[in-house]
Amino acid sequence: MPAPDQDRVLLGQFGAAHGIRGEIKINSYTEEPAGIADYGPFTLDDGRVVEITAIRVQGDALVARVKGIGDRNAAETLRNRKLFVDRSALPDLEEEDDFYHADLVGLALELEDGTPYGTIASVQNFGAGDLIEVEPAPGARTFYLPFTRAIVPTVDIKAGKAVVVPPPETEARPEPGEPEDEA
Template sequence: MADENRVILGQFGAAHGIRGEVKLNAYTEDPLGVADYGPVTLDDGRVVEIVAVRMQGDGIVARVGGIGDRTGAETLRNRRFSVDRSVLPPIEEEDDFYYADLVGLRAERADGSPFGTIVAVQNFGAGDLIEILPAPGARSFYLPFTRAVVPLVDIAEGRLVVEPPPEIEAREDDGAAAGEDEA
């Protein structure tokens, strides 16, 4: 899904029950609104439609058209899904953006010095993370995508400002660049 015209809306999880429902992690502002955008394209190329969503405890459970049993629901497990950017509402506020817009931005410190490039935005269940590649050939690493760590996102200028947590700063001060292995 490297197509810049596509925006990832979420990811399916495990099957839920025996009637084809599946757990879902929505990346939309309103998690229950994830079904409002029409058919979605899975990262394996299949096109499906989320026909219903509901809250189940702290999570979301979805019903997908054409999926009527647990076996079918299992084929969706861990599949990310996206839509064409054109079906999403236009961004009207200067400070608003889609996470897909962050990929490729320069990460800089407040003084303008380079920190790396954003290669992905992830959420493994404990909050949003930005994945940063400090330099070509180096190992990427994650930082929390919070206002404290990322106080400024400037899509128009192609950059965001990063204020790394103290443990990342300490590691760099010890001579190990963020993301490198220590011997």
């Protein structure tokens, strides 16, 4: 996995096209989801630069209009593309407990007693809340844990680590290299 670009921050991801006039669903990772448009223009993960011109709530989803995108086919070219901005375009964080998801990637994870647990490979949100992808050892099979205060009670960006309290069902995970039970 390539090293994360510390100068870029992921703020959202486009979903499926919505309708025939070029609108597209968007997953926003900003504190106020509908405010994502305020941070653009965005650089996509394929290098294109886009500008969100309008955003609206449609049921449980956000739907965006993108400058230069006028029909469904054009909107489909944006599907699943990640939206990044330069860190310099974001406001300074005021609280010590505040951080951007990009700051979590690469943090060492340890248990409450200081035992190494792995590293954070990514932060994802598939619709039911934030998840951290845990890499228990370099090259080992990753797994996800909920990114909640109960599971990750301490995040220390300056020290480069976070404390994790794994739920009981993850305690039975095999160590890297051990065969998994076939129950």
